[in-house]
Amino acid sequence: MTDSRARVLGTIRKTLNRTEQSPLVDSPPSVPSPRYRTPLPADVVEQFSLMHKRVHGTFEAVGCLQDVPQAVRRYLNEQSIPIKAVISPEPELSSIEWTGLDVESRASNREDASSVTMAFAGIAETGTLVMVSSRESPVNHHFLPEFNIAVLKQSRLVDSMESLWPLIGEQPRAINLITGPSKTADIEQTIVYGAHGPRTLHVILVRDVVS
Amino acid sequence: MQVTSRYFRTTAREALLDEDLRAAMGRAEGGFIDTRKMAVEELENFEEYREFARKTKNHVLAHLDYYLTQFESNVLASGGQVHWAGNGEEVNRIVLDICRRPDIRKITKGKSMVSEESALNAGLEAAGFEVVETDLGEYIIQLARETPSHIIAPAVHKTRQAVTDLFDEHHREAGYSRVVERLDIVNQARQVLRDHFCTADVGITGANFLIADTGSIALITNEGNGDLTANLPNIHVVVTSIEKVIPDMLALGGFLRLLGRSATGQIMSVYTTLFNGPRRIDDLDGPEEFHVVLVDSGRSEILGTQFRDILRCIKCGACMNHCPVYTSVGGHAYGWVYPGPMGSVLTPLMVGQKKAPDLPYACTLNGRCKTVCPVMIPLPDLLREHRNNLVEMGQTGVVQRWGMWLWSIVARKPVLYSMMTSLYVLKLNLLARMVPAFQRGSFKYIPMMGAWTSSRDFPVPQASTFQSQWKKRALHD
Numbered sequence: 001m002t003d004s005r006a007r008v009l010g011t012i013r014k015t016l017n018r019t020e021q022s023p024l025v026d027s028p029p030s031v032p033s034p035r036y037r038t039p040l041p042a043d044v045v046e047q048f049s050l051m052h053k054r055v056h057g058t059f060e061a062v063g064c065l066q067d068v069p070q071a072v073r074r075y076l077n078e079q080s081i082p083i084k085a086v087i088s089p090e091p092e093l094s095s096i097e098w099t100g101l102d103v104e105s106r107a108s109n110r111e112d113a114s115s116v117t118m119a120f121a122g123i124a125e126t127g128t129l130v131m132v133s134s135r136e137s138p139v140n141h142h143f144l145p146e147f148n149i150a151v152l153k154q155s156r157l158v159d160s161m162e163s164l165w166p167l168i169g170e171q172p173r174a175i176n177l178i179t180g181p182s183k184t185a186d187i188e189q190t191i192v193y194g195a196h197g198p199r200t201l202h203v204i205l206v207r208d209v210v211s
Numbered sequence: 212m213q214v215t216s217r218y219f220r221t222t223a224r225e226a227l228l229d230e231d232l233r234a235a236m237g238r239a240e241g242g243f244i245d246t247r248k249m250a251v252e253e254l255e256n257f258e259e260y261r262e263f264a265r266k267t268k269n270h271v272l273a274h275l276d277y278y279l280t281q282f283e284s285n286v287l288a289s290g291g292q293v294h295w296a297g298n299g300e301e302v303n304r305i306v307l308d309i310c311r312r313p314d315i316r317k318i319t320k321g322k323s324m325v326s327e328e329s330a331l332n333a334g335l336e337a338a339g340f341e342v343v344e345t346d347l348g349e350y351i352i353q354l355a356r357e358t359p360s361h362i363i364a365p366a367v368h369k370t371r372q373a374v375t376d377l378f379d380e381h382h383r384e385a386g387y388s389r390v391v392e393r394l395d396i397v398n399q400a401r402q403v404l405r406d407h408f409c410t411a412d413v414g415i416t417g418a419n420f421l422i423a424d425t426g427s428i429a430l431i432t433n434e435g436n437g438d439l440t441a442n443l444p445n446i447h448v449v450v451t452s453i454e455k456v457i458p459d460m461l462a463l464g465g466f467l468r469l470l471g472r473s474a475t476g477q478i479m480s481v482y483t484t485l486f487n488g489p490r491r492i493d494d495l496d497g498p499e500e501f502h503v504v505l506v507d508s509g510r511s512e513i514l515g516t517q518f519r520d521i522l523r524c525i526k527c528g529a530c531m532n533h534c535p536v537y538t539s540v541g542g543h544a545y546g547w548v549y550p551g552p553m554g555s556v557l558t559p560l561m562v563g564q565k566k567a568p569d570l571p572y573a574c575t576l577n578g579r580c581k582t583v584c585p586v587m588i589p590l591p592d593l594l595r596e597h598r599n600n601l602v603e604m605g606q607t608g609v610v611q612r613w614g615m616w617l618w619s620i621v622a623r624k625p626v627l628y629s630m631m632t633s634l635y636v637l638k639l640n641l642l643a644r645m646v647p648a649f650q651r652g653s654f655k656y657i658p659m660m661g662a663w664t665s666s667r668d669f670p671v672p673q674a675s676t677f678q679s680q681w682k683k684r685a686l687h688d
């Protein structure tokens with residue numbers, strides 16, 4: 001298809017009245033900063049939890065990583081599902097004592113009902129979880145299980161997308177920006193949760209920032 | 212996709228008589244408009260974002276070759292492959308070439324309007340592949356053997372009852388029972404499609420944005436079907452078009468603040484995913500192969516015309532949600548992939564004006580589409596351009612030409628014009644006074660305009676025409 005490539009680029013250049021590739025690009029316009037009618041809470045944790053709950057997510061905060069298993073157990077109990085989960089093979093999640101919980105650290109498959117993942121970051125403006133794929137963070141954990149629990153460290157909260165990009169070094173295979181549980185409005189324009197992805201999305205915030 | 216746009220008049224007339232369609236569209240229209248309004252009003256400087264988006268898209272279009280080649284080299288650097296397709300035939304050939312391997316049978320597909328242009332599904336099915344659409348709306352219309360009627364809500368024209376019957380017909384054999392409630396319908400689709408996701412050999416998705424700076428493709432869904440389509444099979448193919456490229460991630464942030472709000476009134480859609488090439492050497496999941504098909508299909512030509520602005524379109528659907536013609540006749544009447552105002556501009560350019568002579572007239576020039584468009588495309592102006600071209604080509608219908616000729620004579624003679632319009636207003640007012648049903652302030656039926664009023668009410672006119680009121684006011688001042 002090299003012919004098509006030459007043809008498409010050729011036509012573009014012709015219609016733009018050029019014969020060569022445009023050499024220098026004047027810089028693109030800069031992005032405005034958002035201003036909200038009802039200003040968002042000044043505190044990023046409050047901002048995040050407010051926005052995350054608005055899209056049907058659930059939220060709780062715990063003191064440290066070692067508190068996570070108890071929170072997960074409680075949550076799975078509330079959902080009346082087996083106390084087991086597939087977890088991301090990530091150093092911090094792996095370092096936790098998962099007493100009273102049946103966890104397996106591997107990639108997920110369709111039999112897994114619930115997953116526990118470690119968020120790369122959280123965006124307060126929109127209540128969005130940021131997942132960055134790697135050997136330690138398989139992507140299907142966010143989509144296959146019906147119940148998704150994400151652990152988010154307070155130190156990883158950013159105010160906006162603009163502050164997120166500098167944190168990501170080399171591009172991973174996938175960056176998932178996740179805002180609430182899966183939903184559809186394809187039947188009579190009415191929202192139903194749990195379309196193809198998780199029905200519920202629970203965030204456990206770890207307060208690792210000393211105030 | 213086959214073009215039936217030239218039958219717009221007939222299909223539109225039929226659509227107006229379709230009770231189910233009217234019910235479905237009536238329900239959708241209000242919802243879209245209200246939720247968008249709320250989400251837009253909350254972002255105080257929304258207009259600044261529209262201006263930003265317009266400028267950014269114009270900037271990219273003026274340097275399209277630069278950004279496309281930058282995007283291409285970054286996809287290659289992340290291990291992906293890039294294919295260029297000049298037209299729809301090439302699109303289908305490229306995708307078929309990728310899929311033709313002994314172990315490939317099933318293909319799952321996320322919503323992709325670009326792939327509808329070349330009827331990719333039909334092409335793949337003819338070659339023996341099983342193709343399964345995974346967006347719930349797309350899945351429904353695939354079962355019904357129809358085409359999308361809206362660019363973001365493809366099954367917006369279907370009632371719940373219709374979906375119940377379709378599911379019953381297609382799922383019964385596999386042991387599923389008849390489902391009536393919304394939640395049950397969605398659950399059944401979830402179960403049926405789960406099997407397909409997990410057994411597909413190739414996943415085909417579209418893209419919302421292509422990020423030149425990193426070679427990422429941005430895919431946005433609410434259901435999560437796009438991600439399951441992209442992540443589970445061994446091969447991910449992205450079918451997308453050349454005007455979707457944007458400079459960098461910062462620009463993406465700006466567009467995301469506009470897109471969700473404009474499309475569905477969401478601050479942010481549920482899943483926004485950036486894909487960069489195939490799975491890395493030590494990744495635990497993800498496809499082994501990553502292909503991007505860059506489709507032109509006439510866009511590079513449009514770039515050189517007075518219609519360039521339409522290439523800014525980010526396919527949010529706001530213009531159709533706010534269009535009285537679209538919400539009355541639905542998407543199928545437009546006869547090709549893209550309906551509503553953006554479709555009426557784009558279709559004649561992509562399939563030829565002769566095949567869609569009526570579309571530029573499917574407009575009341577009320578200007579709402581232009582006001583809500585997040586990238587500030589002057590849609591009514593572009594439709595007017597089309598009309599001018601059609602008149603120059605002698606392509607207008609007899610009725611339109613005679614009508615316009617008559618009108619131009621009358622309009623040029625103020626006395627004649629005011630006489631004629633006053634007469635009509637007088638007649639309607641008399642009617643309103645005589646017939647109690649008309650006294651609520653709107654007509655359900657107007658003599659000689661039955662086709663116009665059967666799908667909407669005509670307001671009872673003020674006691675006099677605009678012109679005579681204006682004269683009176685001028686006297687008072």
Ligand code: SF4
Nearest residue numbers: 524525527528530584
């Ligand atoms: S023309 Fe504007 S409003 Fe219509 S779909 Fe495109 S971007 Fe949205």
